[in-house]
Amino acid sequence: MGELTKTLELKLVDPNLHKRQKLRETRDAYRRALQAAFDTGCDTQSATNDVVVEYDLSGYAKNALKKYVPQLCGNSYDANEIHDDHPVRFTNEGLQLDHQPQNAIEWYAKVPHHEDYHFWIPARANPDQRDWLEALYADDAEMGESRLFERDGTWYLHITATRDVEDESEASADKRTPVGVDIGEASLVTVCHRDGSGSPVRPRLWAADGKAVRRLRKTYFTATRRLQKRGSERIADSFGDALWDQIDDVFHRVTSEVVDYAESVDNPVLVLEDLRYIRENMDYGEYMNRRLHGWGFAKLHAQIRYKATEKGIPVETVNPRNTSKACHACGEHGYRPRQATFRCSNDGCWVGEYQADVNGAINIADRYRSGESHRQSDWASRQKAGADDSATDGASLTGPQDSQADAETQQTTLGTYAS
Known part of the structure; x- marks a missing residue:
């Protein structure tokens, strides 16, 4: 047996006007806190906490920032800048799932807004991941970090899940x-x-x-x-x-x-x-x-x-x-x-x-x-x-062509789905 980690995708289904506003407020507060901590150069969790504690976010989002910002500021990523499309990250206890298989939309996600407020939203899941979601709901898989983001007006959740699986064969491990x-x-x-x-x-x-x-x-x-x-x-x-x-x-x-x-x-x-x-x-x-x-x-x-x-x-x-x-x-x-x-x-x-x-x-x-x-x-x-x-x-139609390889690899700027 071994452990395997997957990313599960849920599409939030038609949040009403009030919930859409709360989702945007959460996203905007998170990005402001992220930018402020990054601009301050927070390279420790303690330094990050001193910045993000003032923002109207749940503790799950603040704790995720405390883990992530030091990576951006030199410990792992050493980013020169950040894009404005980062997802909202929550630590492993931040998100909760409910399963109602008798309903047309079976899954529901509880999204943290700030310390004293959260709300439930119906969610449509990838049917190929049904066994993983059911394992997560039954506590047979462990929930990791989750991410909330908007793409073309639709809101999504990506949830990392880890469970015990049979060891993969050497041949399958070699697949690209x-x-x-x-x-x-x-x-x-x-x-x-x-x-x-x-x-x-x-x-x-x-x-x-x-x-x-x-x-x-x-x-x-x-x-x-x-x-x-x-x-x-x-x-x-x-x-x-x-x-x-x-x-x-x-x-x-x-x-x-x-x-x-x-x-x-x-x-x-x-x-x-x-x-x-x-x-x-x-x-x-x-x-x-x-x-x-x-x-x-x-x-x-x-x-x-x-x-x-x-x-x-x-x-x-x-x-x-x-x-x-x-x-x-x-x-x-x-x-x-x-x-x-x-x-x-x-x-x-x-x-x-x-x-x-x-x-x-x-x-x-x-x-x-x-x-x-x-x-x-x-x-x-x-x-x-x-x-x-x-x-x-x-x-020949695109303008002057390359005469030599680019000798310098540009620094990545970590955007929406960066790990």
């Missing part, structure tokens, strides 16, 4: 953990993987960087077109080079952080979409084709590949067909009511709506897990043989 990498326009890059129980965990999105690159590209095309019309070709070239340098800086930082993310996963393999199929499948009309073909897919792929190789992390590619259209939970096709939202068409699926880029990243990882992959070495052999690979075509 596929980390799906979804590259797009809205979120520049999105990564996610599943834990041993199949639950998607620690998704990370570089949405702000996607917005920054879109702004720089728009500035580039608008300004250079105007300068060229005026006959200022030399100025246009110089201005364009300066903007592409800024985009390159973003690409290098983000791809370094993607590889850092993979390093934090046990036995990882980074799974990318095969660029040949991406270009073949692009047919969205002249305007969108021009935008997407000029997007930095090839450059981001290349940077992730060589940086991962430097760290000894394997890279695989898969056919991206329908990875953005299929639901990662049930496999049914769905649609996007908004750019960042995927809606499953299966009314019986527990997911309902999900972050679209995270859904795509999970599907990319799952495609590798199912056995389909094209090894990185295959790419190299095709290119050495002079094969006509469309990725090379695409790379």
Whole structure:
């Protein structure tokens, strides 16, 4: 027998206006306390306590901060900054579950608000994790830290649980953990993987960087077109080079952080979409084709590949067909009511709506897990043989290409789902 720890996911179901307000108050107070303790440089639990004690939070959230902030301030993570999307952490006794199997929604979670107030919210669970939740409810599994966060207007709880399991065989322990990498326009890059129980965990999105690159590209095309019309070709070239340098800086930082993310996963393999199929499948009309073909897919792929190789992390590619259209939970096709939202068409699926880029990243990882992959070495052999690979075509449209590997790994900034 051995111990196994899993992350269980619960989606809070339609909190009323009052409870939504309390959830936001808890989140905002937690983030203010976290930022204040981080700015103060609290590297001990005692120092953190002196800062967070003044905030209107439950003791479970304050105690979680007392454990977490010293890690941020040098003991483990040594972060240079923190994002404003951190989940609310509660220590192991903070969250309580209730199970009512006779109800349409079986699970209920008691969320701490502050010292003297908590509230119950119905929650929909991943059905693949039912045995783990029932073990947790029956005290046959031990609850660890829990995290509360909001994603696209929906609130979620991630709960760590530990239970005794039969020892895994040596062969199964050697299996790699596929980390799906979804590259797009809205979120520049999105990564996610599943834990041993199949639950998607620690998704990370570089949405702000996607917005920054879109702004720089728009500035580039608008300004250079105007300068060229005026006959200022030399100025246009110089201005364009300066903007592409800024985009390159973003690409290098983000791809370094993607590889850092993979390093934090046990036995990882980074799974990318095969660029040949991406270009073949692009047919969205002249305007969108021009935008997407000029997007930095090839450059981001290349940077992730060589940086991962430097760290000894394997890279695989898969056919991206329908990875953005299929639901990662049930496999049914769905649609996007908004750019960042995927809606499953299966009314019986527990997911309902999900972050679209995270859904795509999970599907990319799952495609590798199912056995389909094209090894990185295959790419190299095709290119050495002079094969006509469309990725090379695409790379030429993204601006100046890399001439050497990035020698400096950027410091990660620990965001929403950082451990």
